[in-house]
Amino acid sequence: MRLTQPHILSINDLTKKDVLTILQTAESFKEISERPIKKVPTLRGKTVVNCFFEDSTRTRMSFEIAEKRLSADTVNISKSGSAMQKGENLLDTMRNIEAMKPDIVVIRHSISGAPMMVAEAIESHVINAGDGMHEHPTQALLDLMTIKEVKGRIQGLTVGIVGDILHSRVARSDMLLFRKMGISVVVGGPRTLMPIGIEDFGVTVCPNIREAIPSLDVLMMLRVQRERADENLFPNLREYARYFGISNETLKDAKDDMTIMHPGPVNRGVEISPEVADGPRSVILNQVTNGVAVRMALLYLLIGDGGNE
Amino acid sequence: MKGKILLTSKDMDAAILRMAKEIVGNGTEGVALVGIRTRGVPLAEYLAKKIEKVQGRPIDIGSLDINLYRDDLSEVSEQPVVRPTDLPFSITGKGIILVDDVLYTGRTIRAAMDALIDFGRPRFIKLAVMIDRGWREFPIQPDYVGKNVKTTSNQNVKVMLKSIDGDDAVFIKE
Amino acid sequence: MKPIFIKNGRVIDPAKKIDGVMNVVVENGKISAVTSAKKIPEEALVIDAKGAIVAPGFIDLHCHLREPGEEYKEDIESGSQAAAAGGFTTVCCMANTNPVNDCTSVTEYIVNRARVCACVNVLPVGAITKGLKGENLADIGDLACAGAVAISDDGRPVMNAMIMRHAMEYAQTFNLPVISHAEDLNLRGRGVMHEGTASTELGLRGIPAATEETMIARDILLCGLTGSRLHIAHVSTAGGVEMVREAKKLKLPVTCEVTPHHLTLTEQVVHGYDPNTKVNPPLRSENDRRELVAGLADGTIDAIATDHAPHDITEKEVGFEGSAFGMVGLETALPLVLKLVHDKKVPMKRMIEALTIKPASILNLKKKGTLAAGSDADIVIFNPNEPVTIRASAFKSKSRNTPFDGWRLQGKVLYTIVGGNIVYKS
Numbered sequence: 001m002r003l004t005q006p007h008i009l010s011i012n013d014l015t016k017k018d019v020l021t022i023l024q025t026a027e028s029f030k031e032i033s034e035r036p037i038k039k040v041p042t043l044r045g046k047t048v049v050n051c052f053f054e055d056s057t058r059t060r061m062s063f064e065i066a067e068k069r070l071s072a073d074t075v076n077i078s079k080s081g082s083a084m085q086k087g088e089n090l091l092d093t094m095r096n097i098e099a100m101k102p103d104i105v106v107i108r109h110s111i112s113g114a115p116m117m118v119a120e121a122i123e124s125h126v127i128n129a130g131d132g133m134h135e136h137p138t139q140a141l142l143d144l145m146t147i148k149e150v151k152g153r154i155q156g157l158t159v160g161i162v163g164d165i166l167h168s169r170v171a172r173s174d175m176l177l178f179r180k181m182g183i184s185v186v187v188g189g190p191r192t193l194m195p196i197g198i199e200d201f202g203v204t205v206c207p208n209i210r211e212a213i214p215s216l217d218v219l220m221m222l223r224v225q226r227e228r229a230d231e232n233l234f235p236n237l238r239e240y241a242r243y244f245g246i247s248n249e250t251l252k253d254a255k256d257d258m259t260i261m262h263p264g265p266v267n268r269g270v271e272i273s274p275e276v277a278d279g280p281r282s283v284i285l286n287q288v289t290n291g292v293a294v295r296m297a298l299l300y301l302l303i304g305d306g307g308n309e
Numbered sequence: 310m311k312g313k314i315l316l317t318s319k320d321m322d323a324a325i326l327r328m329a330k331e332i333v334g335n336g337t338e339g340v341a342l343v344g345i346r347t348r349g350v351p352l353a354e355y356l357a358k359k360i361e362k363v364q365g366r367p368i369d370i371g372s373l374d375i376n377l378y379r380d381d382l383s384e385v386s387e388q389p390v391v392r393p394t395d396l397p398f399s400i401t402g403k404g405i406i407l408v409d410d411v412l413y414t415g416r417t418i419r420a421a422m423d424a425l426i427d428f429g430r431p432r433f434i435k436l437a438v439m440i441d442r443g444w445r446e447f448p449i450q451p452d453y454v455g456k457n458v459k460t461t462s463n464q465n466v467k468v469m470l471k472s473i474d475g476d477d478a479v480f481i482k483e
Numbered sequence: 484m485k486p487i488f489i490k491n492g493r494v495i496d497p498a499k500k501i502d503g504v505m506n507v508v509v510e511n512g513k514i515s516a517v518t519s520a521k522k523i524p525e526e527a528l529v530i531d532a533k534g535a536i537v538a539p540g541f542i543d544l545h546c547h548l549r550e551p552g553e554e555y556k557e558d559i560e561s562g563s564q565a566a567a568a569g570g571f572t573t574v575c576c577m578a579n580t581n582p583v584n585d586c587t588s589v590t591e592y593i594v595n596r597a598r599v600c601a602c603v604n605v606l607p608v609g610a611i612t613k614g615l616k617g618e619n620l621a622d623i624g625d626l627a628c629a630g631a632v633a634i635s636d637d638g639r640p641v642m643n644a645m646i647m648r649h650a651m652e653y654a655q656t657f658n659l660p661v662i663s664h665a666e667d668l669n670l671r672g673r674g675v676m677h678e679g680t681a682s683t684e685l686g687l688r689g690i691p692a693a694t695e696e697t698m699i700a701r702d703i704l705l706c707g708l709t710g711s712r713l714h715i716a717h718v719s720t721a722g723g724v725e726m727v728r729e730a731k732k733l734k735l736p737v738t739c740e741v742t743p744h745h746l747t748l749t750e751q752v753v754h755g756y757d758p759n760t761k762v763n764p765p766l767r768s769e770n771d772r773r774e775l776v777a778g779l780a781d782g783t784i785d786a787i788a789t790d791h792a793p794h795d796i797t798e799k800e801v802g803f804e805g806s807a808f809g810m811v812g813l814e815t816a817l818p819l820v821l822k823l824v825h826d827k828k829v830p831m832k833r834m835i836e837a838l839t840i841k842p843a844s845i846l847n848l849k850k851k852g853t854l855a856a857g858s859d860a861d862i863v864i865f866n867p868n869e870p871v872t873i874r875a876s877a878f879k880s881k882s883r884n885t886p887f888d889g890w891r892l893q894g895k896v897l898y899t900i901v902g903g904n905i906v907y908k909s
Contacts, residue, residue: 035428208656234653235622238622303388
């Protein structure tokens, strides 16, 4: 099996078949993380460079574990302590890395579009681990895998995404992917955090998310950054929690089997109360587990055009 | 399906029954069958049923996907489909009988042994195959064989199984 | 509570398109019926409104009650009495109190004080920004939950367009209209009256019309961007009216209000340096005044609001330049706007609409601004022709800062009824 793309840059590039291939492969890879010896020799001798030019602990760790479980050699680059601090620009840095012949480059950057620019400039496979406010395709894929696992199906579901949609690359990738696979999406949150033209993503905007909750199968809460209050997008975090966060009280009319998801890290007590984050509906930790499986699947599928030098 | 029939379903049934008796004869205490995906799995199930009939009690059975351990991954044009591995028992201390449809170069079995070792330390590993067609490239021999068949390198041996193909039979074709 | 039967009055209820001699029946604090039937409920108090007009009680979108913090000038109790005397049954008090109404505790204070001592309905308008400083959003959600009916930094503009935009977007969640005090503080500078011939003659620094118009334009554009409900406070220029007219043609959710003094006075009245003519926005040219009247007549200007701004004499007797901006207005509004009706510039129905159903709909007030059956029994009965002489010394308000003292006008409030209770009787 193979993907139609040599890179994982944007959900828009993937076909429905690609997505199903990735999900199926990820489901098989998940079992490896349950074994006593969590390693298979599949990517032995392959080099993967993790270029995390924007801070990240969890995503980078997830990629690194995925790479190591496939026996790949991994190298980590971050912005600090790198030549970029000395003034080297992104493309130069990437070309230098490419000269050392990596097989796959995983890149996270604060500038939207940076991975696309890199993919055009170098030969290696590129995986976008999050670019600016643009996309986070691996997150969306692991979200979809989790939904399929928990709900047993993809068709006919309604997913709500609530929070800072404006600044969220996770939200954008999720919306694109869910719509591609036929899932209905409702978005909500403060109007100040809802981007103009969001309806063009094929989603329904619900001004008062409390009204939409009874119809949701899955509710995905997005993290709200504290800095957004300083930018006057809402008065303060207390108001955010009170009117846009969820708690057991706000979920009282939800379906019995409504699932709660969150891409993490969770702001307990702000967008989601501790009881809900730790409660029976939450599959937040499943998402993390599935993240490793999805990333293993992507690395496996991308590498497989050996022989096509 | 073109080609010559090597074994009819009746022949296959007889061969599998014989292998089952041989396995039981060597003792099945702490022994499990592990089918190698894809066709090794229904074959292992077939064999397990026969064993149960012979000895009057069931035998443990699991399935193993060896694609991640193949040594030709850098040469294939597409990644092979990866299926789940299901070993519902501890490998350590168990006698494992790998089950596959056709033994050819022996590379698949090498990959299967590597995969198995990653799950634990088996007491022994033996091999049961429906057809041994020769052309070994690795020092690997089967312990239980349905039928030995001489083949040329451009021939192909196919084991059809009812659950996959609708009927049991073994074909050889050019 | 006794029922009330108001008979023989000319009932004008623009919301229900009623204009004719009818009887109004009030029971249990609600309007039971507006009818030609003559059946009087048991024990009812009968009011003979012959020769008078019976209308829904007036609603003032914009006044300053000065409580908490400046109770020496006015407080909720005295302000409500002034309102009742002026025929107003509902007033909206702005947030520029001390402390500013930018959080739950101040809103709740106002609501509770009103419940205890106000004889009319007092609805708080919450602030847009903390302390009216224009830097950080006020607790808008909390204000809405505590009872605010709109948000405004009135007294001051929100100079930062990004903050105004966010406030407008954020207010949508709580269905609050945003009331804009449209003024560019940089253009206003140290101006004290309209910039024109009069200011030059008087040697006073001027406030050009552009001060207001640049911000009206900005806020209308933000309204288009966000889709939020925008209400422009105290429009004072012809250009401003025209912009609102254009915005309405584009079907933007923009509304606006005008004060009785801007409809009546011009910059010329500042000759003599009476500090009671110092208001913000200032009294402007005769052309502006005429366009405001025309805008009110054709409905471009939705509502009349007093911008009742009480000030103590100590704040006004310091020379024109040093005086505080503002004049009281609750007790002079009716005769002043009736002058336009008597001069045939604005139809009576339009005037009443601008004081009743239009303000109610801008604030989404259910059961107010109309005499429809089931509405709250907020009623004003007034004689539009009875001569009155404005006597500031007789005001119920604590403050006397009005330039209309001694004016002979027509129009007298006879009864003001709130929730089925007579709160003012002349």
